[in-house]
Amino acid sequence: MQPTLKYFIRQISACAALCVALTTPALAAGYAYITNQASNNVSVIDISKQQVIATIPVGKAPVGVAVSAKLAKVYISNVEGQSISIIDANKFEHLEDFPIKGSPVGLAIAPNSNVLYVADWYEDRILEINLSDMQQQREIHIGKAPAGIIVSPDGKKLYVANRDSNDIAIIDTEKLVVLSRINVGEHPYGLTLSPDGQKLYVVNVYSNTVSLVDTETGQIDTVRVGEHPYCVAVNPNGQYIYVTNTQGDTVSVVDIALKKTIASIHVGGFPEGIAFQAATQQIFVANWFDNTVSVIDASTNKVTASILTGNQSRAFGQFILEPVH
Amino acid sequence: MKKLLTLIAMAALPLTAAAHGPSPQKVEKEIIIKAEPAKVWALVKDFGGWQKWHPAVASTKIEVKKDDNGDDATFRTLTLKDGGTIVEKLRSSDDTSMVIKYEIESGVLPVSDYYSVFSVKPGENAGETKVTWMGRFYRVYKLNPPIPEGQDDESAIKAVTGMYDSGLAALKKIAEGK
Numbered sequence: 001m002q003p004t005l006k007y008f009i010r011q012i013s014a015c016a017a018l019c020v021a022l023t024t025p026a027l028a029a030g031y032a033y034i035t036n037q038a039s040n041n042v043s044v045i046d047i048s049k050q051q052v053i054a055t056i057p058v059g060k061a062p063v064g065v066a067v068s069a070k071l072a073k074v075y076i077s078n079v080e081g082q083s084i085s086i087i088d089a090n091k092f093e094h095l096e097d098f099p100i101k102g103s104p105v106g107l108a109i110a111p112n113s114n115v116l117y118v119a120d121w122y123e124d125r126i127l128e129i130n131l132s133d134m135q136q137q138r139e140i141h142i143g144k145a146p147a148g149i150i151v152s153p154d155g156k157k158l159y160v161a162n163r164d165s166n167d168i169a170i171i172d173t174e175k176l177v178v179l180s181r182i183n184v185g186e187h188p189y190g191l192t193l194s195p196d197g198q199k200l201y202v203v204n205v206y207s208n209t210v211s212l213v214d215t216e217t218g219q220i221d222t223v224r225v226g227e228h229p230y231c232v233a234v235n236p237n238g239q240y241i242y243v244t245n246t247q248g249d250t251v252s253v254v255d256i257a258l259k260k261t262i263a264s265i266h267v268g269g270f271p272e273g274i275a276f277q278a279a280t281q282q283i284f285v286a287n288w289f290d291n292t293v294s295v296i297d298a299s300t301n302k303v304t305a306s307i308l309t310g311n312q313s314r315a316f317g318q319f320i321l322e323p324v325h
Numbered sequence: 326m327k328k329l330l331t332l333i334a335m336a337a338l339p340l341t342a343a344a345h346g347p348s349p350q351k352v353e354k355e356i357i358i359k360a361e362p363a364k365v366w367a368l369v370k371d372f373g374g375w376q377k378w379h380p381a382v383a384s385t386k387i388e389v390k391k392d393d394n395g396d397d398a399t400f401r402t403l404t405l406k407d408g409g410t411i412v413e414k415l416r417s418s419d420d421t422s423m424v425i426k427y428e429i430e431s432g433v434l435p436v437s438d439y440y441s442v443f444s445v446k447p448g449e450n451a452g453e454t455k456v457t458w459m460g461r462f463y464r465v466y467k468l469n470p471p472i473p474e475g476q477d478d479e480s481a482i483k484a485v486t487g488m489y490d491s492g493l494a495a496l497k498k499i500a501e502g503k
Contacts, residue, residue: 037348061348079347082470103469105347121347122469145344164344187344228440247416247426247440270461289351289461312351 029279030322033074033087034286034293035062036310042076042085043309044092045284045293047277047320050305054092058085065273065319066107066116071131074321075116077104084118084129089321098134100127106149107317108158110173117158119146126160128176140176142169148191148203148231148316152215159200159215161188168202168213182218184211190231190274190316194238199256201241203229210243210254221259225252231316233276233283235298242283242296244271251285251294253301263301267294273315278322286315345438345463350478353459354489360500362454366423366445368500369456372401372415378499379492381405400430409433416440429462434488436462436481456496458489 029047035058036043042062044054059078062085066075073095074087083097084104106119109131118127124144130136143162150159151173158171161184168182168191185204188211192201200213205228212221226245229252233242243252244267251271253263268287271294275284282304283296291313295305358365368378373387383406392398392414399415411432418425423446429439439462448455462485466476474480 063347103347122467288349289353289459312349 030277030320031089032275032277032284032293032315033065033067033076033319033321034273034309034313034315035065035076035319036291036312037061037063037288037314038311040078040081041310042074042087043293043313045307045309047280047282047284050295050307052307052309055310056087056092056094058087058094059083059097063314063316064105064107064119065315065317066109067318067321068109068113068131069321069323070113073131075107075109077107077118077316079103079105079121084116098129102127105316106147106161108149108151110151111153111155115173117149117151119149119160121145121147124162126158126171128173138176140171140178142171142178143167143181147189150191150193150200150318152193153195153197157215159191159193161191161202163187163189163205166204168200170215180218182213182220184213184220185209185222190229190244192232192234192241194234194256195236196238199238201232201234203232203243205229208245210241212256212259223254223259223261225254225261226250226264230272231274233274235276235281236278240298242274242276244274244285246270246272246288249287251283251296265296265301265303267296267303268292268306272313273317273319275315275318275320277320284315284320286313286319288312288314344467346467348478349438349461349463350482350485351459351461352482352485352489353457354486354493355455355457356493356497357448358454358456358497358500359452360454360502361452362423362445362447365454365456365496365500366420368496369443369445370418370420370423370425372399372418372425372427375403375492378496379488380495381407381488381491403432405433434481435465435475435484437465437467438463439485454500456493458493460485460489 032045034043042056043052046053059081061080064077072089076085086095102120102123104118105121108117116129128138143165145164147163148161160169170179185207187205190203202211225243226248228247251265252261255262269289273286281298285294293307376382386402403411412430416426441460444457446455
């Protein structure tokens with residue numbers, strides 16, 4: 001068996017090297033779409049180049065981002081403009097603004113890219129928009145001031161952080177009904193799921209904590225992070241989560257097995273959105289006060305770059321579009 | 326009856342209004358003062374003594390009491406020269422970094438969820454100080470548009486800008502002994 005296995009590995013390595021060599025230009029590490037609230041545009045960062053390659057005008061006060069590799073589109077919530085901007089991810093061009101009767105903040109796309117979920121900050125509801133035509137819509141009323149939203153990897157559940165109700169709503173995406181609500185800390189805002197969907201990580205802004213929620217049993221562990229935390233990202237093996245602390249100008253690294261903060265990384269002023277990029281093992285952080293994005297090397301937990309973006313960068317949600325291939 | 330109506334109004338409000346709006350605003354102001362940082366910091370760190378330099382403040386009352394989390398915290402009530410008051414909570418004050426952080430609990434400034442960082446640093450030249458005052462806050466209005474006049478982002482930014490500009494100019498004057 002041994003020689004066969006070695007041969008097999010060698011073949012894979014050779015193929016991988018060849019594939020990379022042949023397709024490097026197309027196989028970029030991906031792009032980060034950073035919403036700039038005060039300049040009403042989106043900075044597109046080419047992750048392999050570590051620089052802004054396009055600036056796309058959108059609606060007023062953009063905040064949330066959702067990406068679809070399948071559709072090659074990026075969706076932006078313009079909370080003051082009361083619209084969703086649609087971006088062509090191949091041409092880095094603004095396609096259209098889709099009006100929303102409400103104030104859209106959090107966005108999430110189903111894994112099959114069929115529907116977009118929109119959290120309406122003031123009207124306490126989630127809108128479901130069919131992405132094939134943007135016309136077929138459903139809605140569900142939930143807790144107060146829905147903020148962060150995310151869909152389970154199997155697409156069956158939608159998790160919503162109800163900021164002013166201090167809880168999480170779990171929604172059945174087929175019937176669009178609330179299955180349950182789980183109390184977390186004070187003012188839950190950003191959230192994310194472990195890659196296997198078994199753990200939900202919720203940031204509690206006023207409690208300075210993250211709730212680690214078991215999505216099957218509902219059991220919760222609470223971990224203290226920095227001051228006024230906002231958003232959270234998870235690494236691909238689910239070992240660590242990274243939390244932005246807006247009033248600490250830091251990112252807390254939480255070890256999930258140990259259930260505690262093991263490092264604090266100084267980034268730019270008022271860090272908000274955060275995302276983990278698997279291919280390069282880097283963490284991208286949008287700094288609202290400094291108009292920059294900090295890049296963290298996940299192997300060292302050190303900031304390796306600071307990229308100038310637009311005014312008041314937020315990047316709320318899953319803002320990195322990975323290559324499809 | 327009037328009391329009852331007020332109670333009803335207060336009870337009805339949270340059902341529709343979010344804790345704050347969705348778009349934070351910022352103001353950041355900086356000034357170079359020709360005085361030693363220690364002298365400027367002594368004026369700034371005195372949480373109960375901003376009337377000594379800020380032209381809008383008439384007097385300050387300091388209180389130590391429990392905050393929402395049940396922890397002891399320092400609060401101040403600023404009485405403004407035009408008669409209004411602002412209640413603020415001291416978040417932290419650090420002599421080493423010369424940074425003071427505070428937030429507004431309530432008051433006449435047309436803002437909500439206001440958080441501020443006031444930083445004192447040595448300037449580029451000897452005997453100079455660089456002072457930075459920054460705030461992050463939301464407008465007062467917490468519902469969908471139309472936004473009433475005086476409760477919008479512009480009103481909030483204008484009020485904070487006015488407070489920072491007038492305060493920093495006066496701080497410079499007093500610290501420089503003019």
